[in-house]
Amino acid sequence: MRILVTTALAAAVSAVSFSGANAQDKEITLCWAAWDPANALVELSKDFTAKTGIGMNFEFVPWTSFADRMLNELNSGGKLCDLMIGDSQWIGGGATYGHYVKLNDFFEKEGISMDDFLPATVNAYSTWPKGTPNYYALPAMGDALGWVYRKDWFERPEIQEAFKAEYGRDLAVPKNWTELREIAQFFQGREIDGKKVYGAAIYTERGSEGITMGVTAALYPWGFKYENTPGKYDMEGAVNSAEAVEALEFYKSMYETATPPGHSDAYMVANLDAYKSGQVAMQMNWFAFFPGIAKDETVGGDVSGFFANPPQNVEGSTLGGQGISVVSYSDKQEEALEYIKWFAQPDVQAKWWALGGYSCHVAVAGADDFAESTPFAGEFLKAMGSVKDFWQEPIYAELLQAMQKRVHDYVVADQGTAQEALDKLIEDWTISFEDDGKL
Amino acid sequence: MTDQTIQRIASDTPDVAPRFVRRVRGLSDRAITWLFIGPTLAILLAINIFPLIWTVYLSFTNYRANQPGREVKWVGTRNYERLLGSEDIWGYLQATAHFVVWTMVLQVLVGFGLALLINRNFRGASFWTTLILIPMMLSPAVVGTFWTYIYQPQTGIFSYIIDFFAGTGAIDMIGSVTLAPWAIIIVDTWMWAPYIMLLCLAGLRSIPDYLYEAAEIDRANALQKFWYITLPRVLPFLMLAVLFRGIENFKMFDMVVELTSGGPGSTTELASINLKREAFEKWRTGFSSAFAIILFVTVFGLGNIYVKALNKVKS
Amino acid sequence: MSIAANPGRTGARGRWFAGSAVALYALIAMIPLFWIFATGFKSPPDSIAYPPKVFFDPTLEGYVNLFTSRSRQTDEYIETLGPPKTWYEEIARSRNMVITGPSRFADRYWNSVVIGFGSTFLAVFLGTLAAYAFSRFKVPLKDDLLFFILSTRMMPPIAVAIPIFLMYRELGLSDTKAGMILLYTAVNLSLSVWLLKGFVDEIPREYEEAAVVDGYTRLQAFRKVVLPQMRAGIAATAIFCLIFAWNEYAFALLLTSGQAQTAPPFIPIIIGEGGLDWPAVAAGTTLFLLPVVVFTVLLRNQLLRGITFGAVRK
Numbered sequence A: 001m002r003i004l005v006t007t008a009l010a011a012a013v014s015a016v017s018f019s020g021a022n023a024q025d026k027e028i029t030l031c032w033a034a035w036d037p038a039n040a041l042v043e044l045s046k047d048f049t050a051k052t053g054i055g056m057n058f059e060f061v062p063w064t065s066f067a068d069r070m071l072n073e074l075n076s077g078g079k080l081c082d083l084m085i086g087d088s089q090w091i092g093g094g095a096t097y098g099h100y101v102k103l104n105d106f107f108e109k110e111g112i113s114m115d116d117f118l119p120a121t122v123n124a125y126s127t128w129p130k131g132t133p134n135y136y137a138l139p140a141m142g143d144a145l146g147w148v149y150r151k152d153w154f155e156r157p158e159i160q161e162a163f164k165a166e167y168g169r170d171l172a173v174p175k176n177w178t179e180l181r182e183i184a185q186f187f188q189g190r191e192i193d194g195k196k197v198y199g200a201a202i203y204t205e206r207g208s209e210g211i212t213m214g215v216t217a218a219l220y221p222w223g224f225k226y227e228n229t230p231g232k233y234d235m236e237g238a239v240n241s242a243e244a245v246e247a248l249e250f251y252k253s254m255y256e257t258a259t260p261p262g263h264s265d266a267y268m269v270a271n272l273d274a275y276k277s278g279q280v281a282m283q284m285n286w287f288a289f290f291p292g293i294a295k296d297e298t299v300g301g302d303v304s305g306f307f308a309n310p311p312q313n314v315e316g317s318t319l320g321g322q323g324i325s326v327v328s329y330s331d332k333q334e335e336a337l338e339y340i341k342w343f344a345q346p347d348v349q350a351k352w353w354a355l356g357g358y359s360c361h362v363a364v365a366g367a368d369d370f371a372e373s374t375p376f377a378g379e380f381l382k383a384m385g386s387v388k389d390f391w392q393e394p395i396y397a398e399l400l401q402a403m404q405k406r407v408h409d410y411v412v413a414d415q416g417t418a419q420e421a422l423d424k425l426i427e428d429w430t431i432s433f434e435d436d437g438k439l
Numbered sequence B: 001m002t003d004q005t006i007q008r009i010a011s012d013t014p015d016v017a018p019r020f021v022r023r024v025r026g027l028s029d030r031a032i033t034w035l036f037i038g039p040t041l042a043i044l045l046a047i048n049i050f051p052l053i054w055t056v057y058l059s060f061t062n063y064r065a066n067q068p069g070r071e072v073k074w075v076g077t078r079n080y081e082r083l084l085g086s087e088d089i090w091g092y093l094q095a096t097a098h099f100v101v102w103t104m105v106l107q108v109l110v111g112f113g114l115a116l117l118i119n120r121n122f123r124g125a126s127f128w129t130t131l132i133l134i135p136m137m138l139s140p141a142v143v144g145t146f147w148t149y150i151y152q153p154q155t156g157i158f159s160y161i162i163d164f165f166a167g168t169g170a171i172d173m174i175g176s177v178t179l180a181p182w183a184i185i186i187v188d189t190w191m192w193a194p195y196i197m198l199l200c201l202a203g204l205r206s207i208p209d210y211l212y213e214a215a216e217i218d219r220a221n222a223l224q225k226f227w228y229i230t231l232p233r234v235l236p237f238l239m240l241a242v243l244f245r246g247i248e249n250f251k252m253f254d255m256v257v258e259l260t261s262g263g264p265g266s267t268t269e270l271a272s273i274n275l276k277r278e279a280f281e282k283w284r285t286g287f288s289s290a291f292a293i294i295l296f297v298t299v300f301g302l303g304n305i306y307v308k309a310l311n312k313v314k315s
Numbered sequence C: 001m002s003i004a005a006n007p008g009r010t011g012a013r014g015r016w017f018a019g020s021a022v023a024l025y026a027l028i029a030m031i032p033l034f035w036i037f038a039t040g041f042k043s044p045p046d047s048i049a050y051p052p053k054v055f056f057d058p059t060l061e062g063y064v065n066l067f068t069s070r071s072r073q074t075d076e077y078i079e080t081l082g083p084p085k086t087w088y089e090e091i092a093r094s095r096n097m098v099i100t101g102p103s104r105f106a107d108r109y110w111n112s113v114v115i116g117f118g119s120t121f122l123a124v125f126l127g128t129l130a131a132y133a134f135s136r137f138k139v140p141l142k143d144d145l146l147f148f149i150l151s152t153r154m155m156p157p158i159a160v161a162i163p164i165f166l167m168y169r170e171l172g173l174s175d176t177k178a179g180m181i182l183l184y185t186a187v188n189l190s191l192s193v194w195l196l197k198g199f200v201d202e203i204p205r206e207y208e209e210a211a212v213v214d215g216y217t218r219l220q221a222f223r224k225v226v227l228p229q230m231r232a233g234i235a236a237t238a239i240f241c242l243i244f245a246w247n248e249y250a251f252a253l254l255l256t257s258g259q260a261q262t263a264p265p266f267i268p269i270i271i272g273e274g275g276l277d278w279p280a281v282a283a284g285t286t287l288f289l290l291p292v293v294v295f296t297v298l299l300r301n302q303l304l305r306g307i308t309f310g311a312v313r314k
Helices: A001-020 A036-052 A061-075 A088-096 A104-110 A119-125 A156-165 A177-187 A210-222 A241-260 A266-276 A287-295 A334-343 A346-355 A377-384 A397-410 A420-436 B019-023 B029-058 B078-085 B087-118 B125-137 B141-148 B156-164 B180-206 B209-217 B223-248 B254-259 B270-281 B285-314 C012-039 C062-068 C075-080 C087-093 C105-136 C142-154 C159-171 C177-202 C206-215 C218-229 C229-249 C250-255 C261-271 C277-297 C303-307
Strands: A028-035 A054-062 A081-086 A138-140 A146-152 A198-202 A278-288 A302-310 A323-327 C068-072 C097-102
Touching: A028 A036, A028 A061, A028 A334, A036 A054, A036 A287, A036 A334, A036 A346, A036 C068, A054 A061, A061 A081, A061 A088, A061 A266, A061 B078, A081 A088, A081 A334, A088 A119, A088 A323, A088 A334, A088 A397, A104 A334, A119 A138, A119 A323, A138 A334, A146 A287, A146 A377, A146 C068, A156 A177, A177 A198, A177 A241, A177 A278, A177 B223, A177 B270, A198 A241, A198 A266, A210 A241, A210 A397, A241 A397, A241 A420, A266 A278, A278 A287, A287 A302, A287 A377, A302 A377, A302 C159, A323 A334, A334 A346, A397 A420, B029 B285, B029 C105, B029 C159, B029 C177, B029 C218, B078 B285, B087 B125, B087 B180, B087 B223, B087 B270, B125 B180, B125 C012, B125 C277, B141 B180, B141 B254, B141 C012, B141 C229, B141 C261, B141 C277, B156 C012, B180 B223, B180 B254, B180 B270, B180 C303, B209 B223, B223 B285, B223 C068, B254 B270, B270 C159, B270 C250, B285 C142, B285 C159, C012 C105, C012 C277, C062 C068, C062 C087, C062 C277, C068 C087, C105 C142, C105 C177, C105 C218, C105 C229, C105 C261, C105 C277, C142 C177, C159 C177, C159 C250, C177 C250, C206 C218, C218 C229, C229 C261, C229 C303, C250 C261, C261 C277
Parallel strands: A028 A054, A028 A081, A198 A278
Antiparallel strands: A081 A323, A138 A323, A146 A278, A146 A302, C068 C097
16 A cells, blocks of 8 residues: 555656656647658658757657547647648638637748649648638648559559450550449459459548548549539539439449458558558559658559549549648747748758658649659649549538448448438538538 | 345445444544545536536537637527437447347356356366456457457458358458447457356355255256256346446447447447547537437436346345 | 356366366457467567468567657668667668657556556545545435445546536646546546445444544544555555556547547557557557556456445455
């Protein structure tokens, strides 16, 4: 008993002293998701510390709990993060609920012009309300959903022959989703190098945003729209249009006929694992991972090829990517702004791209030789030309959760029809918008 | 271990003889009582009762914890109407009921069975019993995380062992709509069957030998002895165990959220998991408060009914 | 063979059968734990091998990955660094990684220790006082109060977390150790009051009466006579409270992040390069579960009492 008491007291005392020792001034914390680009940013930020003497702390959370944890942090007014590289959909809430510092005055004072960044990224990552010159973030990481394929398998003569015999055309990068599914089905269950392989790793994750990001990659090329008239929230006939139903059915058929077994709760990491371990011929994933794949020990170099999300009725890609914002609860906003000022410089942006981060700066991504600089840069620009994002409404998380449930229930759990899923989704969203006073 | 008592949920200790108390010097007993109980009650009021009352209030509003500036409006019983009218909510409650019922059935079978075996006092019984008890003391969230690894269809040991003995091929316990509800039931049974076992064992050891001796004189067969002596004696203990575990499983969150996070689709979306989504992902605080109250009332109601039944069995 | 043989009346054959069946169950039940333990010593490729590897070359890579953060570097860059100085650097280098610093696991583990011991101390301290008062004095509405104390445990944690979240946000207790200690104390109080009351009830009143006759005040009698007799009970109660606080997940997930986060919400998100780093997760799990296993073994004779809130005693 005495030992227990002593230990408890010692623990309590040290807890107090610990929290006291944390007040080091020249150190700021940046919060982001834990993925390849985050490691690149750690590397890049060493220059910032060297230059300004401000130390950098990082808080990286896996994607599947990223939104959950970070929005919780913001909503509890936490001081953990001084800088937040928050997902594109958070901008509405970040601005409306006052989590993010408005950056207009700062940009003006420091001579940072939003014209120096790709317009699509400024619109997607920085502005709220959309399209107005009210900036709450600096575009930090451009991203869109794309595809990686096993170039080495695609180029094998015996595989090419077998494909031609079956489909009457050459095995090549798919020109639309129909071809994409055919190729995936062709590889499904095929034996390659004595190993059974599968078609494509697609997003099916339930918990955060995975399956929505995957499904919208099919919905957008089919011509999906969230509203009939932008800003009116009139979803009937748009969200559940015949094309949308067809696209959702198509995605389900992909899941059922062309994915590896047990691929029922997969997001970025699971897709990477399936691809890197040689299980699948193709994977859907964010461009952010492509530099890593191109350098990978097993699937890097000539083994892998890349293509932007294929069209169907129209061109369309799912938007990823984030802007960097200053958290309004932070006590170190000065230092945080200092970081943004430093990060916005063209030479830093160039190094950012070299390290594997997708710069949105026109001096980098707008340069003439950008498209040729890597095997995927051209496809990245192509994808960014037709990106669409999910709702960026302040209540986006609620809208997202509804979609996660409806499409996962249909695609993975095989409940109801695509039409019913989308009809119910409109019901859910209508309630949410009514509660929010938008309808 | 022959003199156990199942206390009812309230105590029955007789009070101290008052005559003796008054003669004591120092603080009066009354002062000591409140000095001693006060802090506990204060903490429970602050951390349990005040929040409960607040939750009741919030459940009648449209409050959202992520929109501090927004006007909080009284919406009457709208949140409750929506909840009770929602097919989805009934789906989650069904998933919860499925989980609670089957975990209880399996755990009673496994736990009671083990207790009967252990009661035979073989050599090394206490060693094996201690081993069996370990899983129930572990952190459910950490256990859930690790079982996702064990359940991997390709690389996991579970699928491998089942395939080895039954030739089923790779089994996707977590991804399959039919298997996922059983995946969580298996893990919960692995963790908590020992709990039931421990209580049944206490019940078995409370049966005096002479009852069996008397039964033998009456030439009762094994089944009769079990039915007329063992079962009635163990039943109160068993019901107590089911009461505690049933309530815990009705609230189940940590193990399942780490194991399946409610999927695939919504097949293992238990009530608490959905409550967390509503409250801390969608931030519909008012709505989720109403949900929380409904869950609390359900637990409380079931618990009370059960305690009544328990007393009936006892008497 | 009778199904319900009572102790001492089973034949040798029946005992042998029962013993083997129980041992078999115990061994099967131990497989997952053994598997966790073993995976902690696998290399990442071995941990996701198909079919699963039972025999493998043990490595400490999982433990190194658990305690460090690393970054992948090119061969050229690594060559400029010179030879590795420590054995753990050597392990990291073998995967073209450079150790960049400690990971947060040690912090999180320490948080678990501080919050666990802090809340246990408070819950047991307050619980001892309350239990004594409930056991010895006339408390108005005693049964109702005791039932109320127990019923606080019936609330689903997520339901409690909603108002606590709001309250802590107002009070600045979000993501603080003090906040978590207070919360776990509140949750553990019901257990500690109920358990400890049982222990006090077992101590004969005559001891205190004798002490009071000898001129002790009521408080002195409590301190010098009752408390020493409660020692075993207090220790058992403390361990139960500690295990609860140690294992708790829902509150920790929702109310803590960078400062006060405990190990349970952290372990599931230990990631390596692309994907959960299973050996590191297994290593963390092993280190996290080990104390509980030890306590369970130490506590085995008090378990029954603890898990039934003192309702069933020996």
